Amino acid sequence: MNLNEKLFRSKLETLEEFYNFIKDLKQKHTHEAGNTINCVYFYDIQHRIGIPGATLMHGDKKHILSLEDWKLVLDNLDKPELYVEAKNTKAFRGKNYLLKYNIDYDYYGLGICKTKEGYLITTVFKDNENSIDNWLLGNGKAQPKVPTVMDIPGFSLSEGPSNNIIEQKFKNVNLSIKDLNEMLQKYIKE
DSSP: OOTTOOOEEOOOOSHHHHHHHHHHHHHHOOHHHHHHHHHEEEEETTTTEEEEHHHHHHHHHTSOOOHHHHHHHHHTTTOOSEEEEBSOOOSSSSEEEEEEEEETTEEEEEEEEEOSSOEEEEEEEEEOHHHHHHHHHHHBSSOOBOOOTTTSTTOSTTTSOOOOHHHHHTTTOOOOHHHHHHHHHHHHHO
16 A cells, blocks of 8 residues: 555444455455555544554455454454564554464464554454564564553553543544533443
8 A cells, every 4th residue: 555545434333344345345356446445444443443444355365364353353452462663664654563462372463553643453464373473573673572551552551442431432523511521420320
């Protein structure tokens, strides 16, 4: 993907909808469908991270990732075993990180980029532990580190995954202070 390309946020609500939308586009084998895949991304509100259509297709085609694999990785974003800052930035402008995950005895590699707009996933793949360790060593600026809560790229306490119910329910609604207080009281009483 060209570094100067602008990605457009999909209005689809769930990862499953977006996954199926991208797979349907890929089946069309048209230039227009390919352009759409390369220019659209899904924003996962719960995990506060974007997933470009091209990244999703790459994961499906080259790494044979299922929707369930994607969900597992997203649900475990804040639990990497190792991470390292990447040497190269190939897909997007920003600071790139490579992370290793062990989820239910399966190993996953994840690339993320911190852009000025937020975090984007650049790659996800499943492989054996040695291959992922070699990927981190070969593509990292330094030796991989074991993360702490405060230094996981993109997932520190100050900017990490949010479980804020108001943010999830009202992602693009501007509430007044009065509305916000009423909303908070509703959830406090429940």
